[in-house]
Amino acid sequence: MTLWRQFTRGLHALLRSKAADRDIADEIEGYLEQSAAAYEAAGLSPAEARRQARLEMSGATAVREQVRSYGWENTVASSMSDLRYAARRLRGSLGFTTISIVTLALGIGASTAIFSVIEGVLLKPLSYPESERIIAIRHTAPGIHIEDLNVASSLYFTYTEENRVFRDVGMWRSDTASVTGVGQPEEVPCLVVTNRFLPVLGVQPALGRGFSGVDDHPKSERAVILSDGYWKSHFGADRSVLGRRILLDGDAHTVIGVMPPSFQFLDLPFSLLIPLRVERANVGLISFCCQGIARLKPGVTLTQADADVTRMLALAPAKFPVNPGFSSNVWATARIAPRLFFLKDYQIGDIGKTLWMLMATVGIVLAIACANVANLLLVRADGRRQELAVRAALGAGWGRLARELLLESLLLSVVSGAFGLALAYGAVRVLAAARVENLPRIQEVSIDPFVVLFALSISLAAGLLFGLIPVFKYARPGISAALSSGTRSVSQSKEHHRARSLLVIVQVALAVVLLVGSGLMIRTFQALRSVDPGFSHAEHLETFHVSIPESQAPEPERALRMEQEMLRKLESIAGVSSVAIASNLPMEGGQGDPVYAEDHPDHARTVPPIRTLKFVSPGYFSTIGARLIAGRDLTWAETYNQTPVALVSENMARELWRDPRSAIGKRVRPTLKDDWREVIGVVADLRDVGVDQKAPGIVYWPLFQKNFESSPAYFFRNVGFLIRTPRAGSLALLEDIQKSVARVNSTLPVADVKTLGSVYKKSLARTSFSLVLLAMAGAMALLLGLIGIYGVISYSVSQRTREIGIRLALGAPLENLTKMFVRYGLLLSAAGVAFGLIAALRLTRLMKSILYEVSPSDPITYLGVSAGLVFAAALASYLPARKATKVDPVVALRAD
Amino acid sequence: MNEPNTDVIQGTLDMLILKTLSLEPMHGFGIARRIEQISRGVFKVNPGSLLTALQRLERSGWLDAEWRRTENARRAKIYKLTRSGKKQLESETADWSRRTSAIARLLKAEG
Secondary structure, eight states, X not given: OHHHHHHHHHHHHHHTHHHHHHHHHHHHHHHHHHHHHHXXXXXXXXXXXXXXXXXXXXXXXXXXXXXXXXXXXXXXXXXXXXXXXXXXXXXXXXXXXXHHHHHHHHHHHHHHHHHHHHIIIIISOOSSTTGXXXXXXXXXXXXXXXXEEOEEHHHHHHXXXXXXXXXXXXXXXXXXXXXEESEEEEEEEEXXXXXXXXXXXXXXXXXXXXXXXXXXXXXXXXXXXXXXXXXXXXXXXXXXXXXXXXXXTTEEEEEEEEOOTTOOSTTOOOSEEEEOOXXXXXXXXXXXXXXXXXXXXXXXXXXXXXXXXXXXXXXXXXXXXXXXXXXXXXXXXXXXXXXEEEHHHHHHTTHHHXXXXXXXXXXXXXXXXXXXHHHHXXXXXXXXXXXXXXXXXXXXXXXXXXXXXXXXHHHHHHHHHHHHHHHHHHHHHHHHHHTOTTOTTGGGOOOOHHHHHHHHHHHHXXXXXXXXXXXXXXXXXXOHHHHHSOSSOSSOOHHHHHHHHHHHHHHHHHHHHHHHHHHHHHHHHHHHHTSOOSSXXXXXXXXEEEEOOTTTOOSHHHXXXXXXXXXXXXXXXXXXXXXXXXXXOXXXXXXXXXXXXXXXXXXXXXXXXXXXXXXXXXTHHHHHTOOEEEEOOOOHHXXXXXXXXXXXXXXXXXXHHSSHHXXXXXXXXXXXXXXXXXXXXXXXXXXXXXXXXXOOOEEEEESEEEEETTXXXXXXXXXXXXXXXXXXXXXXXXXXXXXXXXXXXXXXXXXEEEEHHHHHHHHTHHHHXXXXXXXXXXXXXXXXXXXXXXXXXXXXXXXXXXXXXXXXXXXXXXXXXXXXXXXXXXXXXHHHHHHHHHHHHHHGGGGGGGOSSOOTTOHHHHHHHHHHHHHHHHHHHHHHHHHHHTOOHHHHHHOO | OOOOOEEOOTTOHHHHHHHHHHHOOEEHHHHHHHHHHHTTTXXXXXXXXXXXXXXXXXXXXXXXXXXXXXXXXXXXXXXXXOHHHHHHHHHHHHHHHHHHHHHHHHHHHHO
């Protein structure tokens, strides 16, 4: 009630301030009159009565101010007038205002943009109902040196049947399928999932039904669910699509549903959802094939789930037979243990570290920008010393002066914040359009109210930060005495200069941190570029996939002939120097399996180390530019005859046989049941997992083999093609490729066309992304730091004109004066560098995970940055210091 | 004219104003005059404090104000006690007498 009254009356007074003022004036006037009348009645003369009344009132104006100052609206009104005054002052010095706003807007904009990424990627929950209960199931097998292992069908069934902690368990993998009968033949990405996959996520198809238990059975009718995008682009969003049959890899699948448009899964592209069909009766214990996913029962923690999975892992060997060709104690040897992640953590991986590092980086830039603006504000406040002193002497309270100074900074920061927000909005749009590789959940990054709130808070915080420094110096309680003294001294007192020097030291120190950070990234990038990835001139290697379904070539040999035919056609394209086929392209992995060596009998007793298996055509090594260390390449005759031969990578040859040459003639096989295969060659290591990762041990096999991995005829129907030509990446080449493939078989789609160069770049993307951002931040920090030094020195020169004049008049040499100022600048920067190096030594440890073969305390970087900065600082002080030499002693002494 | 008089005891001005207005509605000077008269000149009200206090009491809802024309055609602001003002006066009076009697007891105990 009273609050409401306070509010409405206040608002009334605020809106009709003139009338409110008049009311007060009238009341006071009336009071005076009556008071005078009373004195008159007591016998005083009218003039005396009036005088007495006024005396009693002790200043009608003061009383009016006193009465008027009551109420919240008065604070608002005077703040508004202060704000108008501040705006006028800012408009008055356009240069200062522009520089400050640009600097701050960049700092706030960059911070806001990175924060919006952090919010969208790291902080927001996934867009599934109760997504915090969804987990990714992976394993680890320390007994056979496998750090990260996926889920086996046997484990999927075990978890489904035996668990106490999951509400639903699913299994999935991503794959591609060749679609025929819907327009052009086309290879489309798909998710192959078990029937509880969608319930785990808590998502239903928007149209039709989800999969049921029947769909998982290999003998049931094949079903397919379409993605919203595929439904719209290929079926014109036709609702009668349900029940239609489409051919996937030659088999008819019935469309049973369409997913909602919002549905996404781990940023994976997919057009189709296909059932993962496994016959439980045929599942062997060792059947690692897929990814696991589960929804926890309410209230179950990850630790509890971990314990339950550990319990179930021991149950699996009793439920499923060991596959033929594996030793019976394989399960015990492997020591398989669960690795569970919340799905969100699994999706974002370790990008969090990079993002927080970038946040720290832009935060530092913002701090430097604040220091710069604080410095400029100090200069301005210093220019107003006299004015402030006069006002303080006339009775303006320090609170009032402080509010005025603070309002100016806050206005500045909020306006900059608005510009910064606009910048961030642009940056996020660019980021979304650029589809930055390796950045998960990028579609979920946006400028939402939370981000706007963040921008507003950091703007206000920044405004307070740099606004309070001049307030503390010029408008703190009891400042009036300090202000009024010493307006005409010879030189500035030390105390006077300290705040600005301190700010410059802070700026330089922060700049050092950023420069060291970007220096380390540059060194990392150099180190990565100098790594031999195991192939050469990747930008001249065009790659694509072709899959030959059984309907087109039932026998493997016929399919192999088709592949060779395609190679011949591709080879004849103009500008092509060589071509090859591989089951998995370089940097795209391959299946991981143990490989037994004949002369290592311990392999048969335990499980030997896991190797990456790749199946390649003759000419593969020369096409990608891999060196043959020893022995020879495969031949087509060996491929057609299914001759038991293999090549191994250099690191594996050294591990097993010490010397690559002694590997030749040794024999290896992937299971205990298979035929032995003779090693005919050793190939240089391939950085298959990423340029910054250790090269895995790789075994290369022919494309077509017999008695391999317990299968009589082993063949790859979906293979990657590699074409070496300077025309790689051009549209004309793509057309030639499509024509060549079509001449062999017109129903086969050419899928996933890209250059190996783009894959290589992608593996460096995180480093180059961090490098570019850090370098930009570092450059900005350096620039701002140098501006800071320049500003302080040139201000110091202008303030010490009288002193310079006296020194010159007394005969001081010019160069001594210049030296004096340069020395001062160097002193500041040296102090900054010293603090910066200490801070950098601590902070760059956080970068360790994104550095490659560079220590966070790399001496070259630290020395380089220090030397560079001191040199730049010397220059930044020398330029304004020269002004001192232009001082005319006569003018200087008369000045002021 | 120069008899010794004191400023109103701190914190009691509001109560005195409310009490004065509980007798009849009046304008600012009337209130000051009445306080002086009733206190037999012991308390002298500072006009600035009085007018500010009136502003505050009105905003708190304890007083209502009304502009009226006086005999010499001036506008005068006449204050009137509201119902909640009356309650406030009662509670302040009770509080005050509780405190004064406590002080009286203390002083007596010393004597």
